[in-house]
Amino acid sequence: MGKTTRRAFLGGLGVAAGGTALYTTMRMMGDVPASEYKGPVKLDGNPNGAKVLVLGAGLAGMVAALELRSAGYEVEILEYREKAGGRCWTLRGGDTYTELGGAKQNVSFADGNYFNPGPWRIPYDHHGVIDYCQRLGVQLEPFIQKNFNAYLHTSQGFDGTPKRYREISADYRGQISELLAKAVNQGRLDDLVTADDRDILIESLRATGILNDELTYEMSMATSRYRGFGKLPGAGFEGAPDASEPIDLSPLLQSKIWARLAEPDMIDHQTPMFQPVGGMDMIAQALAREVGDLTRYNSKVLSLQQDEEQVTVTYEDTLTGEKASTTADWCVCTIPFSILGQIDHNLSSGLSQAIDGVWYRSSAKWGLEFNRRFWEEDEGIYGGISYTDLPIDLISYPSGDMFSKGPGVLLGGYVWRDDLAYEFTAMQPDERIKWALEYGSRIHPQYLEEYKSGVSVAWHKVPWVLGCFGIWRDKERDYANAVDIDNRVVCAGEHVSYLGAWMEGAVLSAVDAVSRLHDKVING
Amino acid sequence: MGKTTRRAFLGGLGVAAGGTALYTTMRMMGDVPASEYKGPVKLDGNPNGAKVLVLGAGLAGMVAALELRSAGYEVEILEYREKAGGRCWTLRGGDTYTELGGAKQNVSFADGNYFNPGPWRIPYDHHGVIDYCQRLGVQLEPFIQKNFNAYLHTSQGFDGTPKRYREISADYRGQISELLAKAVNQGRLDDLVTADDRDILIESLRATGILNDELTYEMSMATSRYRGFGKLPGAGFEGAPDASEPIDLSPLLQSKIWARLAEPDMIDHQTPMFQPVGGMDMIAQALAREVGDLTRYNSKVLSLQQDEEQVTVTYEDTLTGEKASTTADWCVCTIPFSILGQIDHNLSSGLSQAIDGVWYRSSAKWGLEFNRRFWEEDEGIYGGISYTDLPIDLISYPSGDMFSKGPGVLLGGYVWRDDLAYEFTAMQPDERIKWALEYGSRIHPQYLEEYKSGVSVAWHKVPWVLGCFGIWRDKERDYANAVDIDNRVVCAGEHVSYLGAWMEGAVLSAVDAVSRLHDKVING
Known part of the structure; x- marks a missing residue:
């Protein structure tokens, strides 16, 4: 890619010397980083004791x-x-929380473990929060949002077996690219794509979709480098990897497992994200x-x-x-x-x-502690999020203290769709936890053996806010x-x-x- | 997405109670995590003093x-x-390095800053390295590989102005999805896509490509949520965000800026990756x-x-x-x-x-120290990699000590294509650094004002290996x-x-x- 030849390289060197000032000017004019936060606020003038x-x-x-x-x-x-x-809130072992209605939960997490019932991640472009963290000495660490090794799970296909994000991501892109590349190659889109663009479109689909010379997305070492190998490369006599078999387009489509594919690519979910070391309330x-x-x-x-x-x-x-x-x-x-x-x-x-x-949207969240970090130890999932169409919506694995032994706390669900949130809000904490374990165990059967303790926060029952966040009827x-x-x-x-x-x-x-x-x- | 109705939800609850054992069995059989590393090796039997x-x-x-x-x-x-x-090697302030030919470099980085000339990142599925790190107490932290806010840069388009990864990623996917969705919708692919799949394919392209009801990828709040806003959402009277304008398909294609789009999605580049805190040689x-x-x-x-x-x-x-x-x-x-x-x-x-x-592939790398982390402060780039078709190939921003003030060291290039690597290997260190600064300044004009010091390692000149890594002529x-x-x-x-x-x-x-x-x- 980017086939800079020796000639171009040397030519580039020659041109470059005089070109820098131009580039500087262009860049300064063209791409000023966007942020609505202008740095520490300056309030000049004496308020005279107001x-x-x-x-x-x-x-x-x-x-x-x-x-x-x-x-x-x-x-x-x-x-x-x-x-x-307020909602910038972290629950740790020894904390208690009493929700509206009187149900009281005693949190018994191990030392160092925690659960953020409210905000839990900071996008890279939230410059205000980041600036206050810097000014106040709040240490930030990466929050892993996108994890190619976490799962996409749907109850509508694959017998309910979760798939790795990497498999679905590579296969969907590959199958789509194959369809389009072949259609273009056969001249079916000649009225939509100019002759100038046609070949380069096919070339780009081959490169990004990992298609072979016949423009097919197939089982191969090349596609396995994206979707994951059948057997990982290693060493010794049997060190050669095995390819893995892509999923066909039809089951990909029919299962609707593509529904959450774009979610980690939203601006406020894009890698990298951050969290305070030790819990969100470090900011508070x-x-x-x-x-x-x-x-x-x-x-x-x-x-x-x-x-x-x-x-x-x-x-x-x-x-x-x-x-x-x-x-x-x-x-x-x-x-x-x-x-x-x-x-x-x-x-x-x-x-x-x-x-x-x-009005205030409801939402329910769970912090579930397990005896060990089976998601890391058994499944190689270090932080990140698995998405599911089950009512828990997602499972998020802790980005802090990764690789540590002993109990770990994951986010057992984050429900904000009103129909589902109301269902959970109507339950008592014990019942909410029971269902989170039931649903979660369909993705991680280790839930059943390793569960230690849990806490659940239904935001309509949080006395000091009565909801999760504000929604405008007529903004x-x-x-x-x-x-x-x-x-x-x-x-x-x-x-x-x-x-x-x-x-x-x-x-x-x-x-x-x-x-x-x-x-x-x-x-x- | 995942339209579980109240009925389905309650139905799910009912079914779930008896279903767990089945799911457990299925999961255990179906998706054993792949790793060629079987855990700590056990060498039983007495070697009798061999x-x-x-x-x-x-x-x-x-x-x-x-x-x-x-x-x-x-x-x-x-x-x-x-x-x-060996190659698991970190250079810090006070270190010296003499390459083949006798050129000696004195590293003058500030305390805590470092450069890894060799390996610099650990994929999540490198279970052997991770296990030894755990056993030996080497602390790992996330290495940010994919950064949606870093740049894709090509000298073949956009007047050489770098684009954010998020812009190109969203626009390429959107434009491609529009083409395919419209073609399918117009019945042009009816011989390739079954009637059953047709509507759901269009639905999936709309969801993943962020198309409007007319199946067009257009300037909107919806697409800006992926490619980035023109003006970020904020607060106050002027808090509403502005949409940003997508790039048309033709300039996307002609610029070849898509060439590196898939690179962060390769199995050994997939998020999350890791690095030892403080430098790769912590493992050594x-x-x-x-x-x-x-x-x-x-x-x-x-x-x-x-x-x-x-x-x-x-x-x-x-x-x-x-x-x-x-x-x-x-x-x-x-x-x-x-x-x-x-x-x-x-x-x-x-x-x-x-x-x-x-034979051993050559490669050249640069560790460049700047007076401040302008990539963070000016451009909101926290870790990750910008890709370019210039001879430096990429710029990688440090994942350690993010948000810190004072000098920072970035990877100013990682060249391994032989034609380019040989060019750089033939140069003296000072000259290599000069060109890395020249090329890098086309992406970050701050280079020119903020440069402090640098070190460059050309692997064919590293005395103890004479190359970067082995390539088999006939494996x-x-x-x-x-x-x-x-x-x-x-x-x-x-x-x-x-x-x-x-x-x-x-x-x-x-x-x-x-x-x-x-x-x-x-x-x-």
Whole structure:
């Protein structure tokens, strides 16, 4: 490929000397990396002791508090929970979690093992989250999203036997390429493809689809180098590899196993992704180290009122039941709209309509601990995700502490399709876990022998959010009202962004909200 | 995708209870993970004080020595270099390297930075290497091979402007899918695709190619979710993303930018891959901790002779010039055939023919240090590889210490096509580096301002191997002769395997060789 001959190579050397300045200019003009995060926010100008009350010590609230205090504001945070983080949340051995309805789960994972019920991965282009991690010393490590050795599984074909991603990926591409290459070669698409493009199209299909000289995708060492060998290459007398047999087009199609093929290629799932070492709440803990001294925990907001002078918030201490009030000049409200809609407030009708217009998707997740990492030891699956059409939707293998011995925790399912999520949300935790084990064992029979303990979080039952993330009924109508500063109150959080469900949405929203709030304070 | 209805879901639950045993059986029978490495080798039986001389303290030699000593042999290792590892080699600040011809390079990288001139990544299915890393406590971390945000670059199109992998990957797949879907939809392939498959083929092309209802791949939010947005989604009033414009089929084809599209999907490049934390020679160092006490360094083998009684090796101390001899009952020879062929030996004619029949591919690599990780800071590229049709072939960004400030070292090129490698091998190190900077700056103009220092290794000039890895002229004729125990001598190394160039080949070959040697010692 790229057949640079000796002549071209030397010619390239000759041309290159004078060409660099041109290339530099071109590149600088052409391909500026896209990011809506512009680096650390700068809030210039003295707020003269103005006070901001921040509601919620999730990522949005803590980022807002951090930046506002840096800019000279007096800041107070009220947080419903006993600790910071909100949905940026990690469960470890010794933790307990009580869901709506009263079911309490005691987490008994081994030391070092954890489960992130909320966000669990950071795309490479979430520059805001990455920047705060860098500034706050949160160590990131690769999160393996795409794993060619993990499974695609469908109950509609192959007798329910999972296939390796690499097999389906190579075979689907190969079979499709063969069809198109032959059609083009036979002149059937001459009205669609120019004569100039025709041969090179065939050449490209041969190269990317791994077709032979007859444009066929066949059992061979060449195709086995992509789909996997029947017997791996080795050493010794019997070291030669065996080819493996591709799957025909028809069973590939009929099984619908192609349905999830493109999923790892979505922009927010693309390799590489990242995670904090030790659990997602390392981000929350790092922010709490900065603004924890501003935070009143165990404080349930009952009322949010504003007038021309100030904002007044009444809250209840969830440990003592005592009620109290606090006031401020301004308020950054990061309470999820699912909760805010139930709080007594006098926000404008436009913002109120926006609040009522956002509903929260449910979702269920499982953290399942097994006696050993059988997915690594037995199946050579190091991190990554297996996709299935079973109700658990996927199984994700831990990207941390790979190659370690002893118990491991995998994500036993991540359900967000409403019909399925509601089914699981309606169950008690034990029952949810029972079904996750049942379904998972169809992909990994080791489940049955190796299961140790588990925890399940159904997001409609999480008391402090009552859902997983916000969905807009009519974003065009309501979004600007939700973003706008409503007299003395500005809302922030993943729900007030175009990155719903992502921590990046919370961070960008907070940075944007405090920037506009500060501008209003300084410039009126 | 996977439209499990409530009915099917509940039905599934009902069926599942009794189905588990069946699934277990099926899985156990159907999909045993393939690996030619069977776990730690067991050499049972007492060798009664037999002595084995191991030539070469690379991975093959050290693995052989480790296992033979464990089995009760007396083991002696002779190594040409001043340290262990062979091609499993890492250069760091303070190291010097003198190539054939006398050019000496002083490496001045900052603390913690390194460059692996030889092997630099471990595929997930190289179970032998992974197992030794686990047993010897070598910490592995993900090596990012595939990076959707890295570049595909061709000098044949787009005015030489690099494109993100995600753009080309999504657009090529989309354009191809559109062509095929429309052709199928218009009935042009009815003789090739059954009526049963026709609609589902179109459905699959729409899903994997991201086609609209008219089966067109077009500029849209949907396609931007794969190829990347024009403006990323964010927060605030201007938070909505902009779509990006796909590249038409014709320029995609004519530029040949598709040439490297499939490369990250090859079995030994598939995500996830791994590397030792801190440099590849951590594996060599770990093995040397085990068998360093058996090793005589700075010992150049001059002669290898065997008779009915013993093996006799004459060597020269490269520091003093003194010659000496040592004897043993058996010999494991891991000296590359490129060197062994120049040594005085009395090996059989079959083995001699094999030795002469393996030539060594050249290759050139560069480790380039820059003042800052501009690829991360400016371009959002965290690890991974950019491919180019320029003579440097690729640029690989470090997977270690990502997000760190200060100088970073990238792999500035990895050339193994003979015509190009010879060009570079013929140059002095300074000149090689000059060209790597020139070519690299066409992809990253920051090269020109940020370059700090560099080192270049041309493998034909590496004194202890005179090439990068072995290539067989006639493997069918010679391989068994190379594998077979030649009276008292057995050869091992990547060259005596079907995993040429890979450390796994060296490890599997060593394990295989000592197993057969031990069997001969015990059973005759």
